[in-house]
Amino acid sequence: MKTINTIIFDLGGVLIDWNPEYVFIDVFNGDRDKMHWFLKHVCTPDWNENQDAGYTLEQATKDRITLFPEYENEIGAFYGRWPEMLGGAIEGSVSILNRLRESKHYKIIALTNWSAETFPIALKKFDFLQWFEGIVVSGEEKTRKPFDDIYKLTLQRYNINPEQALFIDDNLRNIEAAQALGIRSIHFKSPEQLLVALKHFNIHLQ
Known part of the structure; x- marks a missing residue:
């Protein structure tokens, strides 16, 4: 060898x-169940990894809001408050x-x-x-x-x-x-x- x-x-x-929970525990006012649901079903790890492969943050955000318009503000926070995810x-x-x-x-x-x-x-x-x-x-x-x-x-x-x-x-x-x-x-x-x-x-x- x-x-x-x-x-x-x-x-x-x-x-x-790095952890999105640093942002979303605040976004969901401390409600961990809502936060975990959102990160599992809306701003998912797979969705975020697509941006890791070169997809633009702006387009990714628009795509997600189209799918989940009721979460427009929360989705916007994912990259809008991204620096806060760096612990x-x-x-x-x-x-x-x-x-x-x-x-x-x-x-x-x-x-x-x-x-x-x-x-x-x-x-x-x-x-x-x-x-x-x-x-x-x-x-x-x-x-x-x-x-x-x-x-x-x-x-x-x-x-x-x-x-x-x-x-x-x-x-x-x-x-x-x-x-x-x-x-x-x-x-x-x-x-x-x-x-x-x-x-x-x-x-x-x-």
Whole structure:
């Protein structure tokens, strides 16, 4: 088995805490049942992921309002108040990222499902995003995880041998897609679990 020389990080859920509930618990005046129904049936994860693949926020909002006109204001809040969904950095993971960077043993890349229209907000907010040798943003590429083409694009763009790469993501679906392409992977659950998993792969931390 070849030695790992590249580590590919997901961002949301691994390094950045993003959650629409931060907005919609306020929108629905603390009614968690209404909030959960809305996020399951109206502004759904699948709908949001379509924007991660390059669909415009404006058109996506219009489409949803056409389907659910009674929720026009609430739907408008999804991208209208999007910055409030950024809860902050996941500090334990950022610390691990920094230790990997300082070790100078690895090429550090990010591969994220993220709208090209909202990603600049994250770039401005989180200084550690400057630490990566490169960031592949799904919305800029008009495709997203778990589709093969975004993994292959990442490998090609940054001259990565899949047999020497390690991918970290909190979404099992994305992990399985990477593994199918021969990329060893860690299904992220917490910074503490990540630290243990990295040692399992003989990753050197500064």
